Amino acid sequence: MSIINDDIRKYIGMETQPLVCCDPVERGAVRRFSQAIMDPDPIYMDEEYAARTRYGAPVAPPLFAAAMLRLEFGGPDLVHERAEDPDFDGAVGSSSLGLPPIPCNLAMLNGGTDVEIFQLPRHGEWVSVTSRYKDIYERETSKGPMLFVVYESDFKDESGELIMRFSKTQIRR
């Protein structure tokens, strides 16, 4: 039985307006992030060290911006709104990179990443993102049909320069 249908196909090519992430690159968020990935690089936190590098000041880890789309203060609280929904998987924030979720209740897995990185954002910098559904397609696998949802996001700094072009493939099964 096929998963993809016209209701899903119409999402292909859909693109967001430029979205400004709800917080700038925060020192505390960078600390928690770098501790969670277990990367104690001094360029993330040490101002004197970072000042002697091409960054000039502490910066965030390479893929930090991809996690900057978080639940906005005062915005919809999916965690609470869907608290009694047994199918709610808890995936919020950066999961759909600012795009409206496709109408699909199947389980979600991370299929892969293609990324080009041009710079690391500094602490205090505001980051904006434009995301699009680059492709949505179905493949028959040994475990049955699976839906592949390809997201592409351009993350930019305050002057409009690219931080990175980040593409991820989400698998629904």
Added chain:
Amino acid sequence: MEQAITKPIATSSDISQILFEDVEVGHQLDELHKAPLTTVHLMRWSAAMENWHKIHYDERFAMEHDKLPGLMVNGSLKQQFILQLLKDWAGLEGWAWKVSFRFRAMDVVGTRLRVWAEVVRKIPLDDYGIVELKLGIKNENDRESTPGMALVALPYRAGKPVPYPFVPPAGVDFSDEGGA
């Protein structure tokens, strides 16, 4: 300017900077080990990202609802390890520019991961060089879960700095062996 005198830019003369000339095809990077990855690691990562996907901490949901073999190590966490390996290898004067990988197999909580990469091609440009690597993440059973490729820019000895922000050179591409 005074700051430039008291805080000089770090260069390959005062830090351990790998240069394009130092690299040969077949060179294997020192592996990055992340082990073991416990439920605490996964919860810490969920908190850092503020993304509460249950398959990383709610075992009943993961196994009964999503039919998974157990609590999953986040792909979003594993990919950070790949970037750490490449960034650290490129050094302060190199640049981990382009990376592509696929999550081919699942890793459940408790696994021990080894991130690896090997140089497969060198592409000399006018001002610096591009190194192509194949890479991946293996678990304690030597099973590959995350095959991929990367392009990393490295400076020449006594050459110009790799541009920052990085400006991609025209006409350099690499084959993505992954495919979705």
